[in-house]
Amino acid sequence: MSERGLLIVLSGPSGVGKGTVRKAIFERDDNDFQYSVSMTTRQQRPGEVEGVDYYFRSREEFEALIEAGEMLEYAEYVGNYYGTPLSYVRQTLDQGKDVFLEIEVQGAKQVKDKVPDGVFIFLTPPDLAELRSRITGRGTDSAEVIDERMRVAREEIEMMALYDYAVVNDEVPKAVDRIREIISSEHFRVDRVIGTYIKMLEEL
Numbered sequence: 452m453s454e455r456g457l458l459i460v461l462s463g464p465s466g467v468g469k470g471t472v473r474k475a476i477f478e479r480d481d482n483d484f485q486y487s488v489s490m491t492t493r494q495q496r497p498g499e500v501e502g503v504d505y506y507f508r509s510r511e512e513f514e515a516l517i518e519a520g521e522m523l524e525y526a527e528y529v530g531n532y533y534g535t536p537l538s539y540v541r542q543t544l545d546q547g548k549d550v551f552l553e554i555e556v557q558g559a560k561q562v563k564d565k566v567p568d569g570v571f572i573f574l575t576p577p578d579l580a581e582l583r584s585r586i587t588g589r590g591t592d593s594a595e596v597i598d599e600r601m602r603v604a605r606e607e608i609e610m611m612a613l614y615d616y617a618v619v620n621d622e623v624p625k626a627v628d629r630i631r632e633i634i635s636s637e638h639f640r641v642d643r644v645i646g647t648y649i650k651m652l653e654e655l
């Protein structure tokens with residue numbers, strides 16, 4: 452019996468550690484998720500590999516793909532476009548594999564509208580005070596900059612209501628375990644499997 456794969460969306464406020472948790476998930480030996488490599492117009496950082504970390508594209512190329520309807524979602528974040536190419540996601544889900552997106556909150560909202568049966572996981576800091584220390588701990592920014600980051604983070608946390616699960620990122624391995632448990636259980640939901648059983652009955 453082949454089921455369609457699950458679309459898993461990991462998002463959350465900036466600075467919460469989405470990228471770190473995502474990398475830790477994919478470093479597990481028995482990881483079964485397929486990572487959807489995002490496209491971005493930002494500069495490639497040292498050590499980043501084209502097609503592995505991101506597809507690095509010009510603004511013109513990115514905008515042409517938006518126009519052509521080839522992005523599942525996209526957002527502008529700190530002056531650059533980030534987005535999820537649609538074709539990989541579609542093909543991989545059709546093959547019955549689970550596709551994993553790690554994206555910021557504006558993009559996650561678009562995916563929720565388009566693919567409501569995805570699994571939406573919101574990564575949270577242990578508490579706002581902890582988030583504040585992470586935000587201030589990044590460098591020697593002014594109080595205004597820090598307050599602005601806090602305001603943005605508060606807004607993002609309010610967006611949690613759109614998600615199915617909230618996973619606390621207190622320790623990365625624990626957050627990874629929680630996410631894997633969520634996905635295992637999601638596969639057993641009746642609404643995900645009943646279609647297969649009904650089809651089987653019809654074919655008897």
Ligand code: 5GP
Nearest residue numbers: 469489490525526533534535553554555558
């Ligand atoms: P960075 O530039 O540090 O790699 O990523 C910046 C932010 O962009 C992170 O919050 C990351 O989750 C988000 N991001 C990465 N890929 C995508 C994408 O395809 N779509 C959206 N909406 N955000 C993304």
